[in-house]
Amino acid sequence: MVVPLNTYVLISNFKLVYNLLRRPDGTFNRHLAEYLDRKVPANANPVDGVFSFDIIIDCSTGLLSRIYRPASADEPQPNITELMKPVTSDVVPIIIFFHGGSFAHSSANSAIYDILCRRLVGFCKAVVVSVNYRRAPENRYPCAYDDGWAALKWVNSRSWLQSKDKKVHIYLAGDSSGGNIAHHVAMRAAESGIEVLGNILLNPMFGGQERTESEKQFDGKYFVTVQDRDWYWRAFLPEGEDRDHPACNPFGPKGKSLDGIKFPKSLVVVAGLDLTQDWQLMYVEGLKKAGQEVKLLYQEQATVGFYFLPNNNHFHTVMDEITQFVSSNHE
Amino acid sequence: MVLYDSSALSAGSGGGSGNSSSSSSKHPQTDIDGLLAGAGYKVRSSELTQVAQRLERLDTAMVNSPADFTQLASDTVHYNPSDLASWVDSLLSEFTHTSALPADGPGFLIDPGVNQTVPNSSWNDQSAPQIRRNVCFEQNQNHQVTVVTAMEEDSGIRLVHLMMTCAESVQRGDLGMATSFIEDMQGLLMRVNTVCGIGKVAGHFIEALSRRIFQVVGHISGSSAYENEILYHHFYEACPYLKFAHFTANQAILEAFDGHDCVHVVDFNLMHGLQWPALIQALALRPGGPPFLRLTGIGPPSPDGRDCLREIGLRLAELARSVNVRFAFRGVAAARLEDVKPWMLEVSANEAVAVNSIMQLHRLLGSDSTRNSPIETVLGWIRELNPKIMTVVEQEANHNQPAFLDRFTEALYYYSTMFDSLEACPLQPAKALAEIYIQREICNVVSCEGPALVERHEPLAKWRTRLAGAGFRPLHLGSNAFKQASMLLTLFSAEGYCVEENEGCLTLGWHSRPLIAASAWQAAPDGASEVGLINGGGNINNNDAL
Numbered sequence: 116m117v118v119p120l121n122t123y124v125l126i127s128n129f130k131l132v133y134n135l136l137r138r139p140d141g142t143f144n145r146h147l148a149e150y151l152d153r154k155v156p157a158n159a160n161p162v163d164g165v166f167s168f169d170i171i172i173d174c175s176t177g178l179l180s181r182i183y184r185p186a187s188a189d190e191p192q193p194n195i196t197e198l199m200k201p202v203t204s205d206v207v208p209i210i211i212f213f214h215g216g217s218f219a220h221s222s223a224n225s226a227i228y229d230i231l232c233r234r235l236v237g238f239c240k241a242v243v244v245s246v247n248y249r250r251a252p253e254n255r256y257p258c259a260y261d262d263g264w265a266a267l268k269w270v271n272s273r274s275w276l277q278s279k280d281k282k283v284h285i286y287l288a289g290d291s292s293g294g295n296i297a298h299h300v301a302m303r304a305a306e307s308g309i310e311v312l313g314n315i316l317l318n319p320m321f322g323g324q325e326r327t328e329s330e331k332q333f334d335g336k337y338f339v340t341v342q343d344r345d346w347y348w349r350a351f352l353p354e355g356e357d358r359d360h361p362a363c364n365p366f367g368p369k370g371k372s373l374d375g376i377k378f379p380k381s382l383v384v385v386a387g388l389d390l391t392q393d394w395q396l397m398y399v400e401g402l403k404k405a406g407q408e409v410k411l412l413y414q415e416q417a418t419v420g421f422y423f424l425p426n427n428n429h430f431h432t433v434m435d436e437i438t439q440f441v442s443s444n445h446e
Numbered sequence: 447m448v449l450y451d452s453s454a455l456s457a458g459s460g461g462g463s464g465n466s467s468s469s470s471s472k473h474p475q476t477d478i479d480g481l482l483a484g485a486g487y488k489v490r491s492s493e494l495t496q497v498a499q500r501l502e503r504l505d506t507a508m509v510n511s512p513a514d515f516t517q518l519a520s521d522t523v524h525y526n527p528s529d530l531a532s533w534v535d536s537l538l539s540e541f542t543h544t545s546a547l548p549a550d551g552p553g554f555l556i557d558p559g560v561n562q563t564v565p566n567s568s569w570n571d572q573s574a575p576q577i578r579r580n581v582c583f584e585q586n587q588n589h590q591v592t593v594v595t596a597m598e599e600d601s602g603i604r605l606v607h608l609m610m611t612c613a614e615s616v617q618r619g620d621l622g623m624a625t626s627f628i629e630d631m632q633g634l635l636m637r638v639n640t641v642c643g644i645g646k647v648a649g650h651f652i653e654a655l656s657r658r659i660f661q662v663v664g665h666i667s668g669s670s671a672y673e674n675e676i677l678y679h680h681f682y683e684a685c686p687y688l689k690f691a692h693f694t695a696n697q698a699i700l701e702a703f704d705g706h707d708c709v710h711v712v713d714f715n716l717m718h719g720l721q722w723p724a725l726i727q728a729l730a731l732r733p734g735g736p737p738f739l740r741l742t743g744i745g746p747p748s749p750d751g752r753d754c755l756r757e758i759g760l761r762l763a764e765l766a767r768s769v770n771v772r773f774a775f776r777g778v779a780a781a782r783l784e785d786v787k788p789w790m791l792e793v794s795a796n797e798a799v800a801v802n803s804i805m806q807l808h809r810l811l812g813s814d815s816t817r818n819s820p821i822e823t824v825l826g827w828i829r830e831l832n833p834k835i836m837t838v839v840e841q842e843a844n845h846n847q848p849a850f851l852d853r854f855t856e857a858l859y860y861y862s863t864m865f866d867s868l869e870a871c872p873l874q875p876a877k878a879l880a881e882i883y884i885q886r887e888i889c890n891v892v893s894c895e896g897p898a899l900v901e902r903h904e905p906l907a908k909w910r911t912r913l914a915g916a917g918f919r920p921l922h923l924g925s926n927a928f929k930q931a932s933m934l935l936t937l938f939s940a941e942g943y944c945v946e947e948n949e950g951c952l953t954l955g956w957h958s959r960p961l962i963a964a965s966a967w968q969a970a971p972d973g974a975s976e977v978g979l980i981n982g983g984g985n986i987n988n989n990d991a992l
Contacts, residue, residue: 120494127501153486226486424481
């Protein structure tokens, strides 16, 4: 099993930083977090064929999103007034992306997520909307989901994001906590009749009260500990709730049934060295049992964060699958 | 195990797919890791390993003293987090000042707070991992470093991997690379328990490798005979190997001398004569009375006018007198065994001769193409003497291989096992010096070549062939010897040692790995040995030796 050296350095660094930020009393050193987080500004000038800009989606909550678009060949320098020019292809997937960070860390303008979103645009020829949702512990459940839902409604109502059929072809995607958010936003969409074409969940963050085999087996071995997972759930879930809360454990004892619900097809990526994999696999099983379409991509030798740097096979495998996933509806 | 190749670590702009970050795609400093740059961190590719090590160090420290760490978080001033190497270093130095973590430095520092103890870890012990998340740095064919994280590997095995890779560089002649591995290993040693287990052995091997790389000629190769004897004595005391050797040889000699009134023992390495009191006493108790015992002790010349051999002889004579054994001693001083000529031994015709070699024959295996190999010379005149018995005890290891890496690997395994066995022995002052004795062997095996390399251990199978070819036939060490050796072990009462019988020879080892082998030989009758005639001539009697 090998982790490339630079990936190792990157993720170890995150682990170290995150350890510095979490306090045993459940509070979070937000000031230091923002200082240490490597952020990049949006760039309306295309770089490698992708440009980005930030917009406010909801003034009342200050919800920002960063939008990434492919630059068109014939217009290398988009005008500031043309940032929201209508998409030109017949079919353009719009991927609403929720960054990871266990509900507490990172932002839409974090460097690691900025590059990831740019790569998604490149691979999928999509527009990516990266949502800067409110984070724990300052903003607990359901703030992140509310922000996701707000972003979804906003995206769905943008005429400039419509494909030729006058519909916005929406996909929800996210890694870690972002994957969890994608699921719950998709639930709300299904209940409200907004069509989501697919969910892409990269190492989604789920959990439960029970301690699973993978948690015991991998505790502390690959950058993540059960202890830190517990901390983040305590920070996100409503006070006094345990990890069987449906936000954390959607197919657990308090979960809602998905039977008969028009839930989007899902692509779930699970890293074989992730201690939460048992919960992720149970999520996949839960979808299957409810008769929902789901594809599992189990990357046996991958650790958390394998998708941050394009220096391993898992990265490319997963990117190819995602590309196919958002294009399979279109022939 | 899949290793990623160097192109995955390409510096320069962005990654393979061309979708680089929004920052500039040109990096003036070509050594900066392009992928990490996209993530907002400027780290030189050449520094990646170090940064990784330090991150790990901080992680371990955090695990061990979380309170100090939280303090660190709130108190430290964080300069430029993008300069990851400096940021990590500043954290590390902050932490060093606020806690028990030892600062970087030479030598083996043991911090019980930081180091995870690897109790009694033998080479094959793959049970509970000792440190939770572990990193091993390996080189693939393209000389690129990748990081291996493996669940069950502990620091000890990482060290082993590093040592092997270093030895391989040495064999290739890439001393620059080997040197950097030495540095890595010395860093790793700081975080490993070097009081016992693989950390301790690793320390010795790394030292030996350093000596080889930096061509250190020092006290080890030029140590005094006096020092050697002291260390040998402590090695004798601390663990059962030499006791086993003496015991087994004496038993065989005793049996061979049965019925003879004049006996002559030639000891190839007298040292303090530790082997002989037991034989003298056994002869004293022989039914029918003791023989007249002559002992010829070979040893290095004594410095400054003393005659150490004679002094030992006198003490043995005292003992012999006290048990009524007629005894005569003669010392033969020779710097090397091959300098001894049979006439010096003054063997008379009516004596039953026993030649006793405890870990000496292998020293004769260095060959010089311009002359007869010393081993053949010496074996030749031994055979000429037609001894009643030749007792041979040798390290059961294959350290005489021409390729350095093979030798290194074998030695690592052998001495790890030996150190493990030493750990099982009761704690006594003798252990520390016994260790130094072993360490000197290690140093010779690893850092020396040519005439300086004297620890040319060969396994029993090879000795069998060699001795048969030199005109000897094996004498089976009887079941008596086996029983006595096993009893010795029980008396010694350290769990884990085992005596085994191997086609008439006895071995003593640790947990099924034999470490020392004892055998007995006699000159084969003329004509009976066709194999391997000395010097290719038809004449077995090698007159050239005289």
